[in-house]
Amino acid sequence: MDLATSQEPSQITEQKRIQSRIEWVDVAKGIGVFIVIYCHATWQNVPPWDHLPVSFVMPMYFMLAGLTYNNKKYRENMKEFAISRGKQFMIPYTILMALWILMAALMPSSSIQTWDELIFWFLYGAGPPTGSPHLWFLPMLYLGMIIFVVFDKILAGLPDISRWLLILFFPLATVFLNGYVATFLLEYFPFTAGLIPWRLGGVFMTAAFVALGNEIRRYMKLRDWTIGRLSLDIPAIVGMSMILVAVSTVNGFTDIASDNIGLVHPVYVSVWLYLTTGVIGTCITFASSSLIVKLTTRFKNFMIRVGNSSQQIYEIHPMILRLAPLFLGLFGIIMINPVESAINFWIFNYIFITVLSIPIVFYVINRVSILRFMFTGSKDE
Numbered sequence: 001m002d003l004a005t006s007q008e009p010s011q012i013t014e015q016k017r018i019q020s021r022i023e024w025v026d027v028a029k030g031i032g033v034f035i036v037i038y039c040h041a042t043w044q045n046v047p048p049w050d051h052l053p054v055s056f057v058m059p060m061y062f063m064l065a066g067l068t069y070n071n072k073k074y075r076e077n078m079k080e081f082a083i084s085r086g087k088q089f090m091i092p093y094t095i096l097m098a099l100w101i102l103m104a105a106l107m108p109s110s111s112i113q114t115w116d117e118l119i120f121w122f123l124y125g126a127g128p129p130t131g132s133p134h135l136w137f138l139p140m141l142y143l144g145m146i147i148f149v150v151f152d153k154i155l156a157g158l159p160d161i162s163r164w165l166l167i168l169f170f171p172l173a174t175v176f177l178n179g180y181v182a183t184f185l186l187e188y189f190p191f192t193a194g195l196i197p198w199r200l201g202g203v204f205m206t207a208a209f210v211a212l213g214n215e216i217r218r219y220m221k222l223r224d225w226t227i228g229r230l231s232l233d234i235p236a237i238v239g240m241s242m243i244l245v246a247v248s249t250v251n252g253f254t255d256i257a258s259d260n261i262g263l264v265h266p267v268y269v270s271v272w273l274y275l276t277t278g279v280i281g282t283c284i285t286f287a288s289s290s291l292i293v294k295l296t297t298r299f300k301n302f303m304i305r306v307g308n309s310s311q312q313i314y315e316i317h318p319m320i321l322r323l324a325p326l327f328l329g330l331f332g333i334i335m336i337n338p339v340e341s342a343i344n345f346w347i348f349n350y351i352f353i354t355v356l357s358i359p360i361v362f363y364v365i366n367r368v369s370i371l372r373f374m375f376t377g378s379k380d381e
Contacts, residue, residue, distance in 0.1 A: 023293045023300065023304055024224050024225070024286065024289045024290045024293045025068065025222070025289075025307070026303070026304040027300060027303040027307055028060070028285050028286055028288075029064065029306075029308075029310040030289075030302075030303035030304065030305075030306035030310060031285050031288060031303070032057055032060055032061055032285065033307070033310045033313050033314060034306075034354070035053045035057045036053075036057055036058075036314060036317075037313075037317050037350060037354055037357070038350055039053050039054055040317065040353070041321065041349035041353055042349070051248075051255075052244070053281075054255035054256075055244070055248040055251065055254060055274070055278070056244065056248075056277050056278050056280065056281020056282060056284075056285075057281065058256050058257070059209045059256070059274075059275075059278025059279075059281065060278070060285050061137075061141065062141065062144065062209035062210050062213065063209045063210070063212055063213030063279075065144075065210050065213060066148065066209065066210035066211060066214035066217065067213040067214065067216055067217045067222070068213075068222075069145075069148075069149075069210070069213075069214055071152060071156075075152065075156055078149055078150070078153060081149055082149075085146075086377075087377035087378060088377045089138040089141060089142040089377070090139065090142060090377070091377035092135075092138060092311075092376065092377055093138040096135055096374065096375070097122050097133065097135055099319075100319075101115050102115075103322065113130060118133070124192070124195070124197055125139065125198030125199065126195040126196060126197060126198060126259060127193060127195050128193075129193040129195065132258070132259075133318070134257075134314070136257055137257075137314070138315075139198065139199070140202055140256075141206060143198065143199075143200075143203045143206070144204070144205075144206025144207040145206075147204065147207040148207045148210040148211050148214070151207075151211075152214070163211065163215060166211055167211045167212055167215070170204045170205065170207045170208035170211065171204070171205060171208050171271035171272065171275060172271075173204040174201045174202070174205045174208075174271050175271055177196050177200055178201035178202075181196060182194040182195070195259060196259065199259050202256050205256060206256075209275075209278055212275075212279065224290035224294070225286040225287040226290045226291060226294060230295075233291060236287065237284055240284050241284055244277060244280045247277050247280065248277050251273035251274060251277065254274055256274070306358065309358075309361045309362065309365075312361045312365050312366065312375045313358060313361050315375050316360060316361060316365065317354075320352070320353050320357045321349060321352075324349050324353070327352065328345065361375075
């Protein structure tokens with residue numbers, strides 16, 4: 001018997017609404033992955049449109065982490081959360097960084113840093129200043145989540161205003177670390193390039209976005225982000241996009257991967273404007289994902305599948321990018337490194353990365369237990 005046939009219509013509607021909640025979240029993750037691939041395919045050499053996504057795409061993932069965080073479950077068991085997320089993020093970070101360093105040693109042209117530089121900055125937990133490997137995202141999200149979880153426990157039971165004050169405190173901590181502490185390090189320990197160990201400045205900014213996402217969960221639950229009428233949804237998305245472009249332009253299309261948010265050398269990058277672009281870009285992504293869920297079926301299902309494997313796709317796709325110059329060489333197109341291929345062949349890069357990385361994740365990584373462990377910290381499907 002079909003379970004739905006034995007239920008009241010109101011129960012069926014509620015089940016559909018809950019399912020829709022899960023779907024738009026997964027679709028948003030899928031949208032984020034395609035945006036990240038674009039940023040890496042161009043290597044930010046196609047201004048301004050390759051710079052615009054960096055002002056919001058990673059904050060969107062941070063806010064999703066807060067949006068899906070179960071406060072009641074983990075307030076009394078923070079150790080369980082720390083261990084489970086540590087496995088999910090830090091095991092892949094360690095294993096894949098080791099592979100990244102090995103790739104730089106065996107194929108020097110595939111990396112803009114040498115293998116020994118990568119080892120130093122891996123141990124330092126930040127950098128390199130010439131360009132961070134994409135895996136920086138994993139420890140930053142993990143540490144940002146841990147900081148948020150600790151404060152969430154401390155503030156439990158206090159007035160709601162305390163949580164909003166916390167959201168204001170986190171960016172101020174970023175300003176202090178990335179400004180005054182970074183200046184001190186640059187002056188007295190120049191080998192650090194003024195970078196904060198383990199990106200703690202960016203970690204506090206991450207915690208701010210996580211906290212914002214969690215506040216959204218408290219007020220909006222997990223309902224979708226559409227107004228309800230397409231004639232209003234589309235203009236709203238277009239209007240927010242225009243505001244995003246304007247604010248991002250003012251703030252220099254900053255990128256949290258560079259860990260340069262706050263009073264830092266050589267320019268000032270506003271934590272408050274970055275917070276603004278992160279929130280606006282996230283709203284656009286959430287509204288777009290909600291529309292995809294409502295208006296499509298096959299594409300929605302594909303995007304859900306991509307979203308469910310977003311971590312693995314994120315982790316593997318830059319490694320595929322390193323192979324792009326080698327592939328172009330088969331056709332007599334000589335590229336020195338991935339940066340050069342991004343300048344001249346970014347469209348090829350995007351297609352090459354997407355066509356290879358997604359099937360590799362779907363049909364290889366997700367189906368082989370040891371690879372699942374390497375990329376997700378767990379052998380479970």
